Amino acid sequence: xxxxxxxxxxxxxxxxxxxxxxxxxxxxxxxxxxxxxxxxxxxxxxxxxxxxxxxxxxxxxxxxxxxxxxxxxxxxxxxxxxxxxxxxxxxxxxxxxxxxxxxxxxxxxxxxxxxxxxxxxxxxxxxxxxxxxxxxxxxxxxxxxxxxxxxxxxxxxxxxxxxxxxxxxxxxxxxxxxxxxxxxxxxxxxxxxxxxxxxxxxxxxxxxxxxxxxxxxxxxxxxxxxxxxxxxxxxxxxxxxxxxxxxxxxxxxxxxxxxxxxxxxxxxxxxxxxxxxxxxxxxxxxxxxxxxxxxxxxxxxxxxxxxxxxxxxxxxxxxxxxxxxxxxxxxxxxxxxxxxxxxxxxxxxxxxxxxxxxxxxxxxxxxxxxxxxxxxxxxxxxxxxxxxxxxxxxxxxxxxxxxxxxxxxxxxxxxxxxxx
Amino acid sequence: xxxxxxxxxxxxxxxxxxxxxxxxxxxxxxxxxxxxxxxxxxxxxxxxxxxxxxxxxxxxxxxxxxxxxxxxxxxxxxxxxxxxxxxxxxxxxxxxxxxxxxxxxxxxxxxxxxxxxxxxxxxxxxxxxxxxxxxxxxxxxxxxxxxxxxxxxxxxxxxxxxxxxxxxxxxxxxxxxxxxxxxxxxxxxxxx
Numbered sequence: 001x002x003x004x005x006x007x008x009x010x011x012x013x014x015x016x017x018x019x020x021x022x023x024x025x026x027x028x029x030x031x032x033x034x035x036x037x038x039x040x041x042x043x044x045x046x047x048x049x050x051x052x053x054x055x056x057x058x059x060x061x062x063x064x065x066x067x068x069x070x071x072x073x074x075x076x077x078x079x080x081x082x083x084x085x086x087x088x089x090x091x092x093x094x095x096x097x098x099x100x101x102x103x104x105x106x107x108x109x110x111x112x113x114x115x116x117x118x119x120x121x122x123x124x125x126x127x128x129x130x131x132x133x134x135x136x137x138x139x140x141x142x143x144x145x146x147x148x149x150x151x152x153x154x155x156x157x158x159x160x161x162x163x164x165x166x167x168x169x170x171x172x173x174x175x176x177x178x179x180x181x182x183x184x185x186x187x188x189x190x191x192x193x194x195x196x197x198x199x200x201x202x203x204x205x206x207x208x209x210x211x212x213x214x215x216x217x218x219x220x221x222x223x224x225x226x227x228x229x230x231x232x233x234x235x236x237x238x239x240x241x242x243x244x245x246x247x248x249x250x251x252x253x254x255x256x257x258x259x260x261x262x263x264x265x266x267x268x269x270x271x272x273x274x275x276x277x278x279x280x281x282x283x284x285x286x287x288x289x290x291x292x293x294x295x296x297x298x299x300x301x302x303x304x305x306x307x308x309x310x311x312x313x314x315x316x317x318x319x320x321x322x323x324x325x326x327x328x329x330x331x332x333x334x335x336x337x338x339x340x341x342x343x344x345x346x347x348x349x350x351x352x353x354x355x356x357x358x359x360x361x362x363x364x365x366x367x368x369x370x371x372x373x374x375x376x377x378x379x380x381x382x383x384x385x386x387x388x389x390x391x392x393x394x395x396x397x398x399x400x401x402x403x404x405x406x407x408x409x410x411x412x413x414x415x416x417x418x419x420x
Numbered sequence: 421x422x423x424x425x426x427x428x429x430x431x432x433x434x435x436x437x438x439x440x441x442x443x444x445x446x447x448x449x450x451x452x453x454x455x456x457x458x459x460x461x462x463x464x465x466x467x468x469x470x471x472x473x474x475x476x477x478x479x480x481x482x483x484x485x486x487x488x489x490x491x492x493x494x495x496x497x498x499x500x501x502x503x504x505x506x507x508x509x510x511x512x513x514x515x516x517x518x519x520x521x522x523x524x525x526x527x528x529x530x531x532x533x534x535x536x537x538x539x540x541x542x543x544x545x546x547x548x549x550x551x552x553x554x555x556x557x558x559x560x561x562x563x564x565x566x567x568x569x570x571x572x573x574x575x576x577x578x579x580x581x582x583x584x585x586x587x588x589x590x591x592x593x594x595x596x597x598x599x600x601x602x603x604x605x606x607x608x609x610x611x612x
Contacts (some may be wrong), residue, residue: 022445022454022581048460074544134460187483191457192444288483295481376460 023195025159027190029095029181030055031120031195032163034065035203039090039134042070042081046100046135048185049123053095061107076099079107079118086116087226089217091167091209094118097185098125101139105146107154110130111178112242114226117170117215118178120148121163124287125185125376134376135185136338137287140315141349147242149179149249150316152286154272156193159183160312161266164198165256167207175249176215177242184288186376198264246317253314272311273326275301279308281391282327284354285336286312289379291390293336296384307388320357332366332395339371346370347404366394368401372408383407390414414417421477424572425486428471428562429504430495432470433462435559439493440471442585446577447475455480468499475572491515493566495545495558501532512537515566515607517545517558522610529569539611543603552599553592560596564603575604 023031033041041054041060059065068085072078075096082092082307083362099183111118124140126132130326144150149169153159164180183189198206216224230238253270261267274294276282290311300307310326312319312351327333333354342351351369360367370387373379387407394401405414426443428443430436437458444456452475459470472486494516498528508514514537522540529536545561560582567575579597586593 020448020451021584022441022456023447024441059515185459186460190460191455191483192448193455194448194453290482291483293481298481378484381482 011270011306020194020196023156023192024051024192025153025156025183025329026051026123026190026322028156028160028195028197029163029183029405030059031197031240032160032203033049033093034059035198036091036164036167036202036207037200037204037209038065038067038093039087040068040070042072042078042085043093043095044072044075044078044100046075046097048125048135049095049097049100049121051189052123053122056093062196075104076107079104079111082118082120083107083111083114083116086111086118086409087114087218087253088221089215090396091171091211092118093120095121095123097123098133098139100125102127105143105361107179108143108146108148110227113238115242115245116178117167117176119163119166119170120180121159122180122182123185123189124182133185135187135417136290136374136376137182138339138374140182140192141337141339141341142181144316144349147177147246148316149175149177149246149253149314150182150387151179151314152182152312153184153188154288154290154311154313154362156188156191156195157266158268159188160197161260161264161268162194164203164207165260165268167247168256169252171207171210171215172252173214175252177245177249182287187288203262212276223359250317251310253317268313270312270314270322272313274309274311276308276310276326276330279330279385280306280307281332281334281388281395282308282310282330282390283336283384283391284312284323284327284350286315286350287338289336289338292379292381292384295381296388299381300385300388305388318353318357323354323357324361324363327354328363330365332368332391333358333389334367335389336384337371339370340371340374347406350405354384356379366391366398366400368394370407371404377408379408421475422496423474424491424570424573425527426436426473426475426493426566427486427489427504428469428473428493429499429558430469430494432467432469432473433557434469434495435557436469436495437471438585439495439559442474442560442578442581443473443566443573444475444605445584446573446581447473449563449580450573450577452476453478453480459485460535462543464612465493468503477600491566491570491572493562494518495562501529501534505529505534505537508537510535510537513539513541513570515541515543515562515569516596517562519540519544522608526610536612539569540607541565541607541609543607545603548599548606552602554595556605561599561603564600565607568604569609603611
């Protein structure tokens with residue numbers, strides 16, 4: 001590909017170089033994939049992720065990325081291809097959404113069980129039926145027990161930064177787990193925002209490709225078997241190794257986020273606290289929804305309400321202690337999510353993890369969970385402010401909500417969710 | 421500059437979404453924060469389309485549709501005033517592709533039982549775009565008119581953003597720049 005690289009150099013010389021550009025989340029994802037010099041990409045296009053596939057194919061076609069793009073007939077094959085390619089030592093990428101993620105679901109466990117450092121972008125989208133192409137987190141929450149590290153992005157910059165970091169984390173010898181980076185369908189995938197890409201040289205310095213042999217790979221000179229039967233005598237141990245790897249990944253995720261901040265001025269942790277210093281009520285949220293909660297916090301603060309927000313950046317491994325530390329001093333804790341666990345102890349799966357985190361550390365305080373914005377229903381800042389006010393009622397009464405509040409449902413009063 | 425919220429009204433195929441994005445890209449190039457997004461739907465040519473741009477000096481957290489814009493940019497003169505006037509701040513600006521003068525458009529809006537906004541800008545973008553591009557794709561012309569009427573970004577920034585945006589189709593860059601310039605120069609603005 002030497003000639004293609006030379007052509008690219010010439011093209012760039014004629015173009016005005018910009019450090020800060022406007023870009024959609026889908027393009028930020030593709031740029032990150034280009035900048036870490038992925039070797040193999042297999043992507044089946046699905047709305048709203050299609051532009052990621054298009055852009056990567058374009059990079060390969062015009063010589064900006066020397067990768068093998070495998071045209072697959074579906075997502076099950078896409079994941080199969082990248083798992084197999086990763087097993088040969090390649091740096092790999094795929095992307096999907098919604099039904100595509102469901103279609104590759106059984107392969108998600110194969111990726112983590114075979115300990116392959118696959119990186120995937122997930123443009124979050126509602127699940128059928130009824131068919132819906134818009135944003136919520138049903139697909140992401142559906143893969144939370146598949147053994148993948150899960151990183152949520154709040155804005156376009158984070159999409160890029162998280163994917164770069166994902167390679168450093170996934171391929172770390174102490175981790176060797178697949179990583180998914182989310183971008184809210186449309187709300188990030190199709191929204192133009194400021195983006196400061198690192199560029200290829202810097203991205204590869206941050207997430208360097210390891211020399212062959214640093215992890216077990218398929219090699220004719222040193223034959224090895226991947227994926228034999230895990231008999232009862234050993235399956236149990238192998239699963240515990242996965243648990244240990246996920247626990248171990250915490251250290252690597254933390255170091256990676258800190259180093260990123262040290263080098264580029266944008267620090268990343270497991271959570272992000274927003275105006276929590278003197279907060280009396282806190283809402284926990286994630287993804288681009290966290291932006292709306294920040295806007296609500298700003299307006300509530302102007303009204304004199306001491307509101308704060310905690311954003312979950314890393315859903316897996318779940319940041320129990322960081323979250324508890326952030327929430328231990330507030331009077332009441334709420335969660336706002338766009339995913340449903342039907343029939344769960346609480347219908348908001350995020351709330352169950354937040355409540356378990358606090359309870360396991362002996363902290364009991366009024367809590368309430370809120371679900372809004374399923375299938376791309378707009379959540380307005382004023383609605384989030386109303387949720388905070390509901391949460392403050394719980395703080396005042398000293399009582400938690402008995403069930404998850406469903407906000408914004410036509411003809412439905414959320415208070416009715418508390419009735420038997 | 422305080423936050424500016426702009427709503428683009430067009431029909432599928434006129435480039436309203438691209439206009440909103442190019443405007444955000446221009447603002448970002450000026451060092452500002454900006455966010456541009458369409459009203460996500462099943463896109464089809466000819467159907468009414470909405471796109472939004474927010475511009476601010478500070479990071480923007482409001483990820484919600486713009487219901488009360490400061491500025492509306494109307495790419496298609498066949499759209500009824502009650503569509504594009506909805507929620508427009510009384511102190512706001514309407515930039516409309518029409519053969520009417522601002523005064524005639526104000527009268528037209530009044531005839532629909534609505535109060536015109538404080539400022540109205542009109543431009544015959546269909547004629548300008550057809551002349552330079554050979555097709556009534558008015559988005560870039562309307563950006564020229566918007567810049568003239570609002571100064572929300574610099575004309576140069578729009579020009580650069582258009583060059584960047586169309587870098588994969590270099591033959592359409594010059595015609596678009598000419599359309600922007602002519603629209604900028606021929607836009608009529610009137611404020612109450």
